Amino acid sequence: MSPSQNLVLSVNAGSSSLKICLYRVRDKTDTNAEPNQLMITSSISNISAPPAKFSFKVLGGSTKDEETQSVHDHASAFTHFLECLNGEADIDSAKITHVCHRVVHGGDFTDPVGINDEAYEHIERLSDLAPLHNGASLAVIKTCLDQLPDAKSVAFFDTAFHRSIPPHISSYAIDQKIAKQRGLKKYGFHGLSYSFILRSVSRFLEKPPASLNLIILHLGSGASACCIQHGQSLDTSMGLTPLNGLPGATRSGTIDPSLIFHYTNKAGRMSHDEGSAVQLHVTQAEHILNTQAGWKALAGTTDFAAITARREEDAAARLAFDLFADRVLNYVGSYHLKLGGAVDALVLSGGIGERSKELRAFIGQRVECLGYAPVDERRNAAVDATEGIVVDVGVPGAAGHRMLVCRTDEQLEMARQCTLGSL
Numbered sequence: 498m499s500p501s502q503n504l505v506l507s508v509n510a511g512s513s514s515l516k517i518c519l520y521r522v523r524d525k526t527d528t529n530a531e532p533n534q535l536m537i538t539s540s541i542s543n544i545s546a547p548p549a550k551f552s553f554k555v556l557g558g559s560t561k562d563e564e565t566q567s568v569h570d571h572a573s574a575f576t577h578f579l580e581c582l583n584g585e586a587d588i589d590s591a592k593i594t595h596v597c598h599r600v601v602h603g604g605d606f607t608d609p610v611g612i613n614d615e616a617y618e619h620i621e622r623l624s625d626l627a628p629l630h631n632g633a634s635l636a637v638i639k640t641c642l643d644q645l646p647d648a649k650s651v652a653f654f655d656t657a658f659h660r661s662i663p664p665h666i667s668s669y670a671i672d673q674k675i676a677k678q679r680g681l682k683k684y685g686f687h688g689l690s691y692s693f694i695l696r697s698v699s700r701f702l703e704k705p706p707a708s709l710n711l712i713i714l715h716l717g718s719g720a721s722a723c724c725i726q727h728g729q730s731l732d733t734s735m736g737l738t739p740l741n742g743l744p745g746a747t748r749s750g751t752i753d754p755s756l757i758f759h760y761t762n763k764a765g766r767m768s769h770d771e772g773s774a775v776q777l778h779v780t781q782a783e784h785i786l787n788t789q790a791g792w793k794a795l796a797g798t799t800d801f802a803a804i805t806a807r808r809e810e811d812a813a814a815r816l817a818f819d820l821f822a823d824r825v826l827n828y829v830g831s832y833h834l835k836l837g838g839a840v841d842a843l844v845l846s847g848g849i850g851e852r853s854k855e856l857r858a859f860i861g862q863r864v865e866c867l868g869y870a871p872v873d874e875r876r877n878a879a880v881d882a883t884e885g886i887v888v889d890v891g892v893p894g895a896a897g898h899r900m901l902v903c904r905t906d907e908q909l910e911m912a913r914q915c916t917l918g919s920l
């Protein structure tokens with residue numbers, strides 16, 4: 498891509514949110530600087546639990562924070578953003594050369610791909626394996642092709658980062674002929690986030706990415722853990738779909754697979770989900786475990802901050818907090834063992850990892866037995882007010898593995914790959 502006043506738009510369709518950033522591509526004078534400069538950051542949250550919350554911030558300029566009734570899905574959220582963007586006199590949307598789209602399930606696609614009919618159909622075919630995500634991304638892509646016809650839409654896949662997971666870890670213990678025919682294996686997700694975190698921690702620790710062993714927790718509405726050995730994904734907690742592993746806002750996480758046959762006697766029937774942009778072919782059981790489970794089912798809210806605040810006096814909130822913390826420990830313990838104890842850092846990220854000092858304090862206290870430096874109460878409480886992408890929350894100077902917080906940025910990761918790559 499040629500540097501000039503070109504703009505890159507990055508769109509991250511999460512399960513219940515849309516995060517969008519607009520960047521100006523920098524001239525290639527300083528090779529150490531980020532290749533893109535942030536101009537606008539916007540987010541729409543609570544998309545599936547209206548009223549949605551919309552924020553739009555022009556760097557060095559105006560800020561908008563409002564509740565909106567006009568957003569009811571990811572496509573209308575993106576349209577709302579474009580209306581706001583078009584109202585900015587200083588921004589010429591005709592200068593947007595590329596739109597980067599986070600697509601959660603890319604199957605065996607390992608590189609970013611420009612959207613054409615073939616790529617679109619590939620993403621559509623995988624929608625049943627990411628029922629909260631791929632359909633939403635496609636709806637945004639469609640709107641984009643319509644509203645920004647001169648910009649090139651490029652899909653970046655969450656799954657790509659995990660292509661290094663070896664077969665004995667990515668395979669399920671089922672008939673391998675059927676597994677291969679149907680692509681039934683662990684794909685793993687949140688890869689754009691892990692890629693960003695790996696690079697950021699590498700800078701922070703001043704060690705090359707390929708030398709790093711990390712345990713990373715991406716804890717948001719969708720939560721996962723990743724074990725990184727020599728700078729590559731060795732294992733991750735999500736699987737064939739983003740339902741596996743840790744519980745999330747509305748997702749159960751790992752359950753005994755037989756549970757679905759006992760939960761309701763209609764569990765095997767097809768679901769009639771009206772909320773998705775593409776026709777899904779998931780069973781009622783999958784629908785329930787994706788949308789009616791997790792903290793929403795346990796504590797009646799998808800807000801982990803509210804759960805944390807209520808947990809002393811509310812037994813349901815306590816169960817949600819303790820259950821989540823317990824499942825997180827399962828992964829930290831097993832990944833520490835997989836890395837033979839040679840861990841450069843345990844890194845927390847995502848909305849919860851970055852903001853919940855309570856969960857960090859809990860995890861920090863429990864991993865001390867594995868040789869992690871104790872969490873410093875003052876540093877842990879001050880993360881929100883501490884500058885920088887990576888923050889060390891361990892006691893200064895204490896011996897042991899480090900516990901870090903990383904402000905992950907999937908939008909920036911895509912924009913960076915877009916500008917530096919050959920797209």
Ligand SMILES: Nc1ncnc2c1ncn2[C@@H]1O[C@H](COP(=O)(O)OP(=O)(O)O)[C@@H](O)[C@H]1O
Pocket residue numbers: 511512513514716717718719746799800801802803805847848849852853854
């Ligand atoms: N102060 C806080 N303490 C605990 N959890 C928080 C806090 N602030 C936000 N969160 C949680 O972070 C979640 C959003 O995380 P995020 O990574 O942005 O989600 P996603 O990208 O999956 O939509 C919210 O659902 C909320 O539960």
Ligand SMILES: CC(=O)OP(=O)(O)O
Pocket residue numbers: 510511512513601655686687717718719720739
């Ligand atoms: C893969 C996934 O769960 O993504 P998100 O957390 O953005 O919903």
Ligand SMILES: [Mg+2]
Pocket residue numbers: 511512717718719
């Ligand atoms: Mg997310």
